Amino acid sequence: MKYESQINNNYPILNTINSPRDIKNLTQSEIEQLADEIRGFLIEHVSKTGGHLASNLGVVELSIALHRVFQSPRDHIIWDVGHxxxxxxxxxxxxxxxxxxxxxxxxxxxxxxxxxxxxCFGAGHSSTSLSAALGFAEAERLNGSDAYTIAVVGDGAYTGGMIHEALNNCERNLRLIIVINENEMSISQNTGRFARCLVRLRSRPGYFQTKLRTGRIIKKIPLVGNRLFALIRDFKKLLKNIMYGSNYFEDLGIYYLGPADGNNEEQVETLLREAKKLGESVILHIKTKKGKGYPPAEAEPLLYHNLSPAGRLAPDKTFSGECGRILCSLAAANHRIVAITAAMSYGTGLEAFRKTYPDRFFDVGIAEAHALTFAAGLAAAGKIPVVAIYSTFLQRGYDSIIHDIALQRLPVVICIDRAGLNPADGATHAGVFDVAFLSGLPGMRIYIPATFEALERALDEAVTAGCPCAVRYPAGGEDPRIIDEFYSGKPAGRHVLTGRSMPGNPEVVIVSQGRVAAEAVEACRILNNVGIKAGAILLERLTPYDEIAAGLVGIINREPRKIVFLEEEIRAGGMGMMLSDALRRQGCFVNSEHIIIALDNPFEKQTDPRPAFDFFGLDAGSVARKIIDS
Structure with a gap:
């Protein structure tokens, strides 16, 4: 294997690199060896920790070239998504x-x-880099600085509207370099033998030196120099358009270089230095190979896109996969059902639907707002659209939910995947806001299945509800503790909201939903062991809150001393606040102490390796302590 020595921790050059300064004076052969060592280092570590492997293997040469040409952090390097x-x-x-x-x-x-x-700029979501880069570049211009801003944007991000909004706002007189990293889909139409010759020519330093020298000479011609230069430039552009067709970026007035081999460090570095000399906004288009240098990742880039940590066993079934399976079954019986995703057919489990019903499946790219309004249009035309989207990305389409779906009471079903904390990806991917921002929308039903059986029930209801519905579920599979405690013969003191009475008149009732219900059950055990009679209720649906509040009253025989709302979402506007308010408005349990245990600051970065529930105080022990101490 090419990287065997590197995987065995032999990184002679890499071990000397502690800052970008350390790579400035490397020879070309040393740069090539460094690239090999970095790939070995990535394979070794990401295979253990999990993470995005294939895409990072593809940008090794680009990353080296960027830090050789520019002076970070004085120059600003912004990575779209950041993965x-x-x-x-x-x-x-x-x-x-x-x-x-x-x-x-x-x-x-x-x-x-x-x-x-x-x-210099945080990320996690797609298509934000260029807008941020424009902000940096304009700020440096206003400051009179000659610092550069570089945005590295994958071709997939160009399916997102923000990139095009930023391009439309891009001025030519900025020290801004936009690197398009094409690794999956074609952007340029410049193909064929002549185009390849042109790329090779443009990638040689001599070409740029000759071009700049010629331009300076022409401009110095008395009286007609500048006009002649403009005529030659326009004629060149016309000739290129005739031979290759229009170039989108140059039509916007942005200088374009490429496409070039992004896995050739020398070529990329040459183009970056040329772009830097121009002193204006430049598009640099490179082509890289996902998984470069690691045959398994090259052959299966999707499989190696985002690895799980070594030793972590993936569940046989996941909520995402079950959602796709259930939708296929529902679609077989109802031809009006269509499915929509925003560039996440694998992640959201819709790949099976895509293969089974290709004419009824729509991948709109990284365009969440469009996906939701597109769904609204389908619903208004008589279809039953199901939009599968991660909770963290649903935020990007909130106006579409309000203006185009809820306001018009259109029967769109939103499958909210990855609901709750997703600690490996951090705060940018926390799915903890959707309950709060959906709860206040009139007519919106919110389902929170904690098991696959409940998911099937929720989807079956949602596609026939005739109103906007959201079905939210976490990453991974179902928790057997929840099945055992709430669904296997309904043990005493454990209730799904079904209208059954709660025996024993508990002092404390913990109301929860989703996977955190397992912590509620364990907290009840702890409380019962210290002489505090406690019971737990699992909600499968959240709204309408008045209806759910009435259901709670039907389950709880006698007013408890404390009602605890345990949720894996933000406190403000969440289940606890809304249900507590609904109960008080109905005059129920007004003498009970209402305790809300939720997330106060989901942006807080974990400072230690504890499980996320422990860190944020949602684990059973923390819940029990808060109840006892309150």
Missing amino acids: QSYVHKILTGRRGRFATLRQGGGLSGFTLRDESEHD
Whole structure:
């Protein structure tokens, strides 16, 4: 294997790299060896910690070239999404902490301002980089600085509207370089033998030197120099358009270089230095190979896109996969059902639907707002659209939910995947806001299945409800503790909201939903062991809150001393606040103490490797202590 020595911790050059300064004077052969060592280092570590492997293997040469040409942090390097910034982290002094990648208290899997001065802008979501880069570049212009701003944008991000909004706002007189990293889909139409010759020509330093020298000479011609230069430039553009067709970026007035081999460090460095000399906004288009240098990742880039940590067993079934299976079954019986995803068919479990019903499946790209309004249009035209989307990305389409779905009472079903904390990906991927921002929408039903059986029930109801519905569920599979405690013969004191009475008149009732219900059950055990009679209720649906509140009253025979609302979401506007208010408005349990245990600051970064529930105080022990101490 090519990287065997590197995987055995033999990194002679990499071990000397502690900051970008250390790579400035390397020879070309040393750079090539460094690239090999970095790939070996990535394979060794990411295979253990989990993380985005294939995309980072593809940007090794680009990352090296960027830090050789520019002076980070004076020059600003912004990575779109941030998931392909691992090499950037390695080169900027974080190599020694790489074993902590995506661990509690360790390195983030994305760029993070609090982590390093070289991470000038945090990320986690797609298509934000260019807007941020424009902000940096304009600020440097206003400051009279000659610092450069570089945005590294994957081609997938160009399916997101923000990138095009930023391009439309991009001025030519900025020290801004936009690197398009094409690794999956074609952007340019410049193909064929002549185009390849042109790329090779443009990638040679002599070409740029000749071009600049010729331009300076022409401009110095008395009286007609500048006009002649403009005529030649326009004629060149016309000739290119005739031969290759229009170039989108140059039509916007932005200088375009490429496409070039992004896995050739020397070529990329040459183009970056040329772009830097121009002193204006430049598009640099490179092509890289996902998984470069690691045959398994090259062959299966999707499989190696985001690895799980070594030793972590994936569940046989997941909520995402079950959602896809159930939707296929429902679609077989109802031809009006269609499915929509925003570039996440694998992650959301819709791949089976895509293969089974290709004409009824729509992948709209990284365009969440469009996905939701598109669904609204389908619903208004008589279809039953199901939009599968991660909770963290649903935030990006909130106006579409209000204006286009809820306001018009259109029967769109939103499957909210990855609901709750997702600690490996950090705060940018926490799915903890959706309950709060959906709860206040009139007519919106929110389902929270904690088991696959409950998921099937929820989806079956949602597609026939005739109103906007959200079905939220976590990453991974169902928790057998929840099945045992709430669904296996309904043990005493454990209730799904079904209208059954709660025996024993408990002093404390814990109302929960989703996977945190397992902690509620364990907290009840702790309380019962110290003589506090406690019972737990699991909600499968949250709204309408008045209806759910009435259901709670039907289950609880006598007013308890304390009602505790335990939720894996933000406190403000969450289940606890809304249900507590509904109960008080109905005059129920007004003498009970209402305790809400939820997330006060989901942006807080974990500072130690404890499980996320422990860190945020949602574990059974913390819940029991708060109840006892209150």
